Amino acid sequence: MLVKALLLFTIVPLIEVWFLVRLGQNIGAFPTIFLVAVTGFIGVFLAKSQGFIVIHRLQRKLASGAFPTDELYNGACILIGGTLLLTPGLFTDLFGLSLLIPFTRVFWKMVFSRIIKKLIKDGKVTVHTNNQEFWGNTGSEKSDYIDTDFEVNYDEDKDEDYH
Known part of the structure; x- marks a missing residue:
């Protein structure tokens, strides 16, 4: 897993830089920078608007007592998509934008x-x-962990040994 992550975080940026350099050679530096900036601005607008929509839906689901599975998924996609738009590059921007648009999220x-x-x-x-x-998984091991809530009620009049 570590090797895959290392490859992802080294190879993808190298491909992005190579592609941006090639694009800059073909259409010029200014249009390339402009294109990256425009995708960033569109991404910020989409992330903000979609984020507010998802938060509103999440609050409605929680208020009705339902578990907001789809809203949590959409929120994660918006967070990842917005993060990808912060990294310079067109491939990551396109993938990030696809995570921000509702019908492509489906x-x-x-x-x-x-x-x-x-x-x-x-x-x-x-x-x-x-x-x-x-x-x-074949995990048949039982956990010693028990999830519970408790409350300590302490009556000062009955127990004076703790003073």
């Missing part, structure tokens, strides 16, 4: 769902909640 949701389901099925990801294990 496509990415299908893609990411398939990937996550495959990882769970292959046992590379295990989902835990309390002492139960969901979906996949």
Whole structure:
């Protein structure tokens, strides 16, 4: 996993720089810089507007007592898309923009769902909640962790040994 991340964070920027240099050679430096800046401004506008929409929907879902699964997914996409738009480059900008546009987020949701389901099925990801294990993996180990809430009620009149 570390090797894949290292490759991702070194190869993608190198490809982006190479592509920007080639684009600059073909259309000129100013139009290239302008294109990168325009995608950034469009991204900021989209991230802000979509972010407010998702926050509003999330609040409505929580107020109705429903779990906001889609809103959390959309919020994560907007966060990742906005972050990708901060990095200079056209490929990352295009991918970031596709995460900000609602109808393309639906496509990415299908893609990411398939990937996550495959990882769970292959046992590379295990989902835990309390002492139960969901979906996949062969983990039969029980956890010693118990999730609970408690409250201490202390009556000063009854117990004077602690003073």
